[in-house]
Amino acid sequence: MSNWDRFVETFFNAKVMAKYLPDIAYGMLVTVELAALVIVAGLASGLALALLRSLGFRPVNLLIVFVVDLFRALPPLVIIVFIYFGLPAVDVAPSGFVSTWLSLALVLTAFSEEIFWAGITSIAKGQWEAARSTGLSYGQTLMNVVLPQALRLTIPPLTNRTIAITKGTALGTVVAVSEILGMASSAMSNSYNPSPLTLGAGAYLILFLPMVILGRWLETKMAWKR
Amino acid sequence: MPGKPIVEARGIHKHFGALHVLKGVDLVLAERELVFVIGPSGSGKSTLLRCLNRLEQPSSGSVVVDGVDLLDPRTDINHARQRIGMVFQSFNLYPHMTALGNVTLALRKVAGKSRSEADALGSAALARVGLADRAGHTPGQLSGGQQQRVAIARAIALEPRVMLFDEPTSALDPELVGSVLGVMRDLRESGMTMVVVSHEMGFARNAADRVVFMDEGAIIEEGTPAAIFETPGHERTRAFIGQIQRH
Ligand SMILES: Nc1ncnc2c1ncn2[C@@H]1O[C@H](COP(=O)(O)OP(=O)(O)OP(=O)(O)O)[C@@H](O)[C@H]1O
Numbered sequence: 257m258s259n260w261d262r263f264v265e266t267f268f269n270a271k272v273m274a275k276y277l278p279d280i281a282y283g284m285l286v287t288v289e290l291a292a293l294v295i296v297a298g299l300a301s302g303l304a305l306a307l308l309r310s311l312g313f314r315p316v317n318l319l320i321v322f323v324v325d326l327f328r329a330l331p332p333l334v335i336i337v338f339i340y341f342g343l344p345a346v347d348v349a350p351s352g353f354v355s356t357w358l359s360l361a362l363v364l365t366a367f368s369e370e371i372f373w374a375g376i377t378s379i380a381k382g383q384w385e386a387a388r389s390t391g392l393s394y395g396q397t398l399m400n401v402v403l404p405q406a407l408r409l410t411i412p413p414l415t416n417r418t419i420a421i422t423k424g425t426a427l428g429t430v431v432a433v434s435e436i437l438g439m440a441s442s443a444m445s446n447s448y449n450p451s452p453l454t455l456g457a458g459a460y461l462i463l464f465l466p467m468v469i470l471g472r473w474l475e476t477k478m479a480w481k482r
Numbered sequence: 483m484p485g486k487p488i489v490e491a492r493g494i495h496k497h498f499g500a501l502h503v504l505k506g507v508d509l510v511l512a513e514r515e516l517v518f519v520i521g522p523s524g525s526g527k528s529t530l531l532r533c534l535n536r537l538e539q540p541s542s543g544s545v546v547v548d549g550v551d552l553l554d555p556r557t558d559i560n561h562a563r564q565r566i567g568m569v570f571q572s573f574n575l576y577p578h579m580t581a582l583g584n585v586t587l588a589l590r591k592v593a594g595k596s597r598s599e600a601d602a603l604g605s606a607a608l609a610r611v612g613l614a615d616r617a618g619h620t621p622g623q624l625s626g627g628q629q630q631r632v633a634i635a636r637a638i639a640l641e642p643r644v645m646l647f648d649e650p651t652s653a654l655d656p657e658l659v660g661s662v663l664g665v666m667r668d669l670r671e672s673g674m675t676m677v678v679v680s681h682e683m684g685f686a687r688n689a690a691d692r693v694v695f696m697d698e699g700a701i702i703e704e705g706t707p708a709a710i711f712e713t714p715g716h717e718r719t720r721a722f723i724g725q726i727q728r729h
C-alpha cells in the first residue's frame with residue numbers, strides 16, 4: 257500500500273464515511289440550532305443593553321460595562337465549564353446544550369453590546385439636535401434617526417464577531433452536546449478511523465464558509481457613502 | 483415694533499460647569515421681526531439661540547415663545563418645539579433618508595400626519611425652497627446650498643411661529659450662499675419671525691429690523707442695522723465690525 261493509499265484510507269475512508277454520515281448530519285442540525293439560538297439571544301440582548309446604556313443612568317452603565325468586560329475577558333470554554341459543572345452545586349443543572357447556548361449567548365451579548373454602543377456614539381450630536389429640534393422625542397430620535405445609521409455602521413464588525421463566537425459551538429463537545437465535533441469524535445473512536453473528522457470539517461465549511469463570504473460582501477457593500 | 487412679543491427671553495444665565503457663558507441676557511422679539519445676532523467667537527450666540535428651543539437648559543431666567551413657558555416642567559417640550567424651527571451651520575440632514583424623508587419625518591411622528599398628508603406638505607415645503615425636483619435625492623447627492631435649503635424646508639414644513647438660524651451660510655462655498663439667503667429673504671417676506679446668528683452683513687442691512695451685538699455672554703448694544711454698522715456706540719462693537727468688514 258502506497259503512502260497515498262494509506263492517506264486516503266485514513267482520512268477519506270468511503271465505507272466509514274457512509275456509515276457515519278447520518279450522525280454527522282444530525283450533529284449539523286444540532287449545531288445550526290445552537291448557533292441560531294446563540295445569535296438571536298446574543299444580538300437581541302446586546303442591542304437591548306446598548307439602548308439601556310444610551311439612557312445614561314450612571315450606576316446602570318457601570319454595571320453594564322463591568323458585566324460586558326467580564327464576558328469579553330473570560331474564555332468561552334471557562335464559562336461553559338463553570339455553568340455545566342459549577343451550577344449543579346447550587347441545585348441548578350442545565351444540560352450541556354443549555355450551558356453552551358447560555359455561555360456563547362453571554363459572550364456574544366458582551367461583544368455585540370460594545371459594537372452597538374460604538375455605533376450609537378459614532379452618530380454626530382447634530383443628528384440628535386436636528387431631530388429633537390423638530391419635536392421628536394428621545395426614543396423617536398433613537399429609533400428613526402440614530403439607530404438606522406448606527407446599525408449600518410455596525411454590520412461588518414458584528415458579522416465577523418458573530419461568526420467567531422458561533423464557531424464556539426464546537427466547545428459544546430466538552431459537555432457532551434451532540435453537535436458536529438461531538439458526533440465526529442465519537443464516530444472516530446467507534447470506527448478507529450479519523451474519516452468522520454473529515455466529514456465534520458466539511459460540515460463546518462458548509463455552515464460557516466457562506467457566513468464568512470456574506471461578511472466579506474457586507475463589508476464592501478456597507479462601506480459608508482455620504 | 484411691528485406687533486406683540488412672540489419671543490420673550492429674560493435674564494438668561496447659562497453656566498457650563500465653572501464657565502459662565504450667558505450673563506443675564508434679555509432678548510424680546512415682536513411678531514414678524516427679524517433680529518440679527520453678531521459677536522466674536524465664543525461670545526455665547528449659539529448658546530443663546532439654543533436656549534430659545536431648550537436644546538440648552540438655561541441655568542436661570544425665563545423663556546416664553548408664542549405664549550408657552552419653555553422652562554415650565556409641565557410644558558410638553560416636544561410639542562412646543564414644532565413651533566420653533568431651527569437651522570444649523572452643519573445642516574444636520576439625516577443621511578439615510580431622501581430630502582422628502584427628511585422633511586416628512588417630524589410631520590408624521592410629531593404632527594401625526596398620515597404618510598400621504600405628510601408627503602403633500604413635505605413636497606410643498608421643498609417647493610418653497612426651490613427644490614421640488616430634488617425630493618428623491620439623498621443629502622449626499624445634494625450640494626451644500628441645496629442641503630441647507632432642505633434643512634430649512636424640514637423646519638418650515640411644521641409651520642413654526644419662529645425660526646432660529648445658527649450661522650446658516652458659514653459652511654457654504656461663497657457661490658452657494660446666495661441661494662440660502664434668497665430662501666431666508668422669502669421667508670422673511672412671508673412674515674416669519676426670525677433670529678439669525680450670522681456675519682452676512684449685506685443680508686443684515688437689507689433684511690434685519692434689529693442687530694444685537696454680543697460679547698462675553700452679554701448683549702453690549704442693539705439697534706437698527708444702520709446704527710450698529712455705521713455708528714456703533716461701544717468701542718468693542720466698533721472693533722468687531724471693523725474686523726468682519728476687513729474679511
Ligand atoms: N456644551 C458645552 N459645554 C461646555 N462649554 C460649552 C458648551 N457649549 C458651549 N460652550 C462654551 O460656551 C462659550 C460660548 O459658546 P457659543 O457656542 O455659544 O459661542 P458662539 O458665540 O456661538 O461662538 P462661535 O461664533 O464660535 O459659534 C464658549 O466658550 C464655548 O466653549
Ligand SMILES: [Mg+2]
Pocket residue numbers: 527528529648
Ligand atoms: Mg456658534
